[in-house]
Amino acid sequence: MDDVHVILKEGERIDDLLSPSFKIIQHQHQFRFTIDAVLLAHFVQVKKNELMVDLGTGTGVIPLVIAGRQTPRQIVGLEIQNALVDMARRSVQLNGLGDRIAIEEMDLKEAPTRLGHGVADVVASNPPYRPLGKGDANALNAVAIARHEVYCTLGDVVKTASKLLKYRGSFYMVHLAERLADIITQGRNYQLEPKLVRFVQSFAREEAKLVLIQMVKGAQASLKVLPPLVVYQSPGCYTEEVYRYYYLEEKEQSDE
Amino acid sequence: MDDVHVILKEGERIDDLLSPSFKIIQHQHQFRFTIDAVLLAHFVQVKKNELMVDLGTGTGVIPLVIAGRQTPRQIVGLEIQNALVDMARRSVQLNGLGDRIAIEEMDLKEAPTRLGHGVADVVASNPPYRPLGKGDANALNAVAIARHEVYCTLGDVVKTASKLLKYRGSFYMVHLAERLADIITQGRNYQLEPKLVRFVQSFAREEAKLVLIQMVKGAQASLKVLPPLVVYQSPGCYTEEVYRYYYLEEKEQSDE
Numbered sequence: 187m188d189d190v191h192v193i194l195k196e197g198e199r200i201d202d203l204l205s206p207s208f209k210i211i212q213h214q215h216q217f218r219f220t221i222d223a224v225l226l227a228h229f230v231q232v233k234k235n236e237l238m239v240d241l242g243t244g245t246g247v248i249p250l251v252i253a254g255r256q257t258p259r260q261i262v263g264l265e266i267q268n269a270l271v272d273m274a275r276r277s278v279q280l281n282g283l284g285d286r287i288a289i290e291e292m293d294l295k296e297a298p299t300r301l302g303h304g305v306a307d308v309v310a311s312n313p314p315y316r317p318l319g320k321g322d323a324n325a326l327n328a329v330a331i332a333r334h335e336v337y338c339t340l341g342d343v344v345k346t347a348s349k350l351l352k353y354r355g356s357f358y359m360v361h362l363a364e365r366l367a368d369i370i371t372q373g374r375n376y377q378l379e380p381k382l383v384r385f386v387q388s389f390a391r392e393e394a395k396l397v398l399i400q401m402v403k404g405a406q407a408s409l410k411v412l413p414p415l416v417v418y419q420s421p422g423c424y425t426e427e428v429y430r431y432y433y434l435e436e437k438e439q440s441d442e
Numbered sequence: 443m444d445d446v447h448v449i450l451k452e453g454e455r456i457d458d459l460l461s462p463s464f465k466i467i468q469h470q471h472q473f474r475f476t477i478d479a480v481l482l483a484h485f486v487q488v489k490k491n492e493l494m495v496d497l498g499t500g501t502g503v504i505p506l507v508i509a510g511r512q513t514p515r516q517i518v519g520l521e522i523q524n525a526l527v528d529m530a531r532r533s534v535q536l537n538g539l540g541d542r543i544a545i546e547e548m549d550l551k552e553a554p555t556r557l558g559h560g561v562a563d564v565v566a567s568n569p570p571y572r573p574l575g576k577g578d579a580n581a582l583n584a585v586a587i588a589r590h591e592v593y594c595t596l597g598d599v600v601k602t603a604s605k606l607l608k609y610r611g612s613f614y615m616v617h618l619a620e621r622l623a624d625i626i627t628q629g630r631n632y633q634l635e636p637k638l639v640r641f642v643q644s645f646a647r648e649e650a651k652l653v654l655i656q657m658v659k660g661a662q663a664s665l666k667v668l669p670p671l672v673v674y675q676s677p678g679c680y681t682e683e684v685y686r687y688y689y690l691e692e693k694e695q696s697d698e
Contacts, residue, residue, distance in 0.1 A: 363667045367636050370623045380623050385667050394667035411619045411641050411650035414670060 193276045200280070208250050211277045217270070217328045219247035221428075222396060223312045225386060225415065226360040227251035228431050229398040232258045236307035239264065239350055241294045241343055244332060246274030248310055249287045258308070262301070264292045266337050267328055295342050298349035309347040310358045313338065315365070340365065341372050344401075348376035351403045359401075360386075363394040379405040384412040390419075449532045456536070464506050467533045473526070473584045475503035477684075478652060479568045481642060481671065482616040483507035484687050485654040488514045492563035495520065495606055497550045497599055500588060502530030504566055505543045514564070518557070520548045522593050523584055551598055554605035565603040566614045569594065571621070596621065597628050600657075604632035607659045615657075616642075619650040635661040640668040646675075 194200065194211065201218075203210045212218045227248045232238045236258045240248045243263030253261060265271045271291040278287045292300060314335045331337060338346075340361070347357040357378055361369055363385055370380055378401035385394035394414060419425045424432070450456065450467065457474075459466045468474045483504045488494045492514045496504045499519030509517060521527045527547040534543045548556060570591045587593060594602075596617070603613040613634055617625055619641055626636055634657035641650035650670060675681045680688070 364664045366665050366667070367626050367630070367663055370626050371630060374623070374627060387669060391669055393669065397667070407623055408620045409622050411622070411653070413643060413647055413649065 193280055195273075198273065203247070203250055203254075208254055208281045209277065210245055210247060210250060211273050211280065212245055213269075213273070213328075217244060217332050219245055220312075221417065222360045223247045224251060224431055225396070225428075226310060226312050226358060226398060228255070229360070229384065229400075230256075230308065230310050230358045231356070231400075232256050232308045235259045237305060238262070238308040238310065239297070239301065239306045241297070241309060241311040241346060242266070242313055242332070242338070243274060243289065244270050244312075246277050246287065246289055248312065249274075249289075250277060250281065250283070252310075253281075253283050253286050258286075261287045263287065263289045264294050264297055265289065266291070266293050267331060270328065294338055294346050297346055301350060303349050304352050306350040307352060307355050308358065309350050309355070311343050311347065312360050313340065313343045315362045340368055341375070344369070344372040344378060345376050347401075348378050348403060351378075353404050355403050356381075357401045357403070358399070360396055360398050363397045366397050366399075369397070369399060373401045377403055379403075379407055380409050381405055382410045382412065385414040387414050387416050388418055390416050449536055451529075454529065459503065459506050459510075464510055464537045464539075465533065466501055466503060466506060467529050467536065468501055469525075469529070469584075473500060473588050475501055476568075477673065478616045479503045480507060480687055481652070481684075482566060482568050482614060482654060484511070485616070485640065485656075486512075486564065486566050486614045487612070487656075488512050488564045491515045493561060494518070494564040494566065495553070495557065495562045497553070497565060497567035497602060498522070498569055498588070498594070499530060499545065500526050500568075502533050502543070502545055504568065505530075505545075506533060506537065506539070508566075509537075509539050509542050514542075517543045519543065519545045520550050520553055521545065522547070522549050523587060526584065550594055550602045553602055557606060559605050560608050562606040563608060563611050564614065565606050565611070567599050567603065568616050569596065569599045571618045596624055597631070600625070600628040600634060601632050603657075604634050604659060607634075609660050611659050612637075613657045613659070614655070616652055616654050619653045622653050622655075625653070625655060629657045633659055635659075635663055636665050637661055638666045638668065641670045643670050643672050644674055646672050 198213050200209050234257045238258045238261045240263045243265045249261040249263045274289040316334050318335050381402045382400040384398045386396035387394050416425050417428050454469050456465050490513045494514045494517045496519040499521045502519050505517040505519045530545040572590050574591050637658045638656040640654040642652035643650050672681050673684050
């Protein structure tokens with residue numbers, strides 16, 4: 187327990203990351219990871235020995251989940267908020283993943299200059315979803331920065347992803363389904379062609395809230411639209427697929 | 443039977459249009475309407491007293507199905523192939539819809555000049571889906587013209603729709619899901635903002651083949667993604683929704 191207490195700061199707690207048995211440090215009252223990040227981490231395909239960059243990694247949830255499922259050479263998580271960088275680094279340490287995940291404090295717009303152009307095989311992002319409204323600029327807390335385009339717009343994220351990626355590299359993003367046309371337009375502005383989408387619906391008969399999208403740098407136009415991912419089969423009860431993301435993969439892996 | 447024989451030419455036959463009890467003349471061995479047109483006709487929303495234009499109307503299936511379900515002031519179906527224009531006109535006559543549907547022989551690219559700019563409340567189209575490949579240009583039969591971009595490209599269709607539409611008017615189209623990014627890009631090139639999409643899957647677990655899309659002229663960006671329309675619940679057996687399109691609406695209407 188002493189080790190755990192050393193790693194935690196005031197107001198923080200350690201939560202199960204569930205799949206596969208990793209732990210994550212989060213603040214009790216501040217930004218915590220959402221299902222959106224978990225769905226994205228299961229949508230990303232990254233091969234052995236590839237370099238992956240996560241833009242706006244927050245508490246590091248996407249690198250941690252991916253490190254448990256796939257074996258990229260290195261995952262670099264970029265985060266602009268110092269307190270979250272610090273928390274994510276301690277989560278990496280807590281899980282003994284320091285050789286596979288690096289967390290860097292960085293404005294993602296500086297990433298191509300600092301990390302290099304065309305260096306990444308895969309880029310992922312669960313970016314802020316909503317444009318900054320008038321008056322919102324006052325609410326500069328961690329949650330607002332994660333949800334609203336305070337420090338970066340959709341265009342910034344897509345442009346950065348494109349610059350970091352190798353030719354034929356993939357950018358995976360989760361975003362609001364309602365912004366799909368903006369995502370496609372911005373992608374094409376920066377040579378990223380949408381190749382695969384999967385919409386996310388809370389229930390089978392509801393409209394989609396989110397979209398999971400893979401865009402490939404320099405690819406030809408031809409989009410594959412997967413059947414939607416439905417989160418709940420009834421209120422409070424996950425569908426089999428999402429239940430598996432949270433619980434079964436942990437068991438499968440711990441049986442190995 | 444004499445009336446029917448007068449209206450039919452060699453190789454043609456009269457088919458049930460099913461919903462709502464209309465008949466349609468089609469050629470036994472040439473282009474016949476597909477489920478794509480039926481799905482589009484059920485996706486289109488056109489209000490009483492509005493003017494609707496159907497681009498590339500073929501045998502007139504979309505005007506006929508819509509005239510049975512909704513009450514626009516007038517539906518104008520444009521078709522470039524003379525033999526199909528003639529067949530569609532006779533189907534309109536056969537159903538006694540001459541006061542509600544007009545079929546015009548026209549290259550859709552000439553439509554804004556001939557019909558006027560900003561005249562339509564609603565435009566619909568089930569256009570050719572596939573770019574013209576090398577060598578395809580020789581196959582200039584009615585089916586090839588309906589399926590391939592022989593006489594008009596996606597860009598031509600979208601541009602024509604935008605010119606014909608009033609500000610805030612809606613363009614409804616069915617197309618290949620794989621071309622969604624091209625559709626959105628072309629729409630935005632011509633002031634048509636995607637507002638509503640519904641993907642069409644053959645089966646619940648398969649990827650989407652088609653997309654039904656509504657684009658609104660001059661609208662703000664914000665896309666609504668409906669749950670997919672699944673056509674078959676098992677091989678050869680329609681889902682309840684599609685079965686209703688073909689059979690039940692006819693009964694409901696004939697009971698009135």
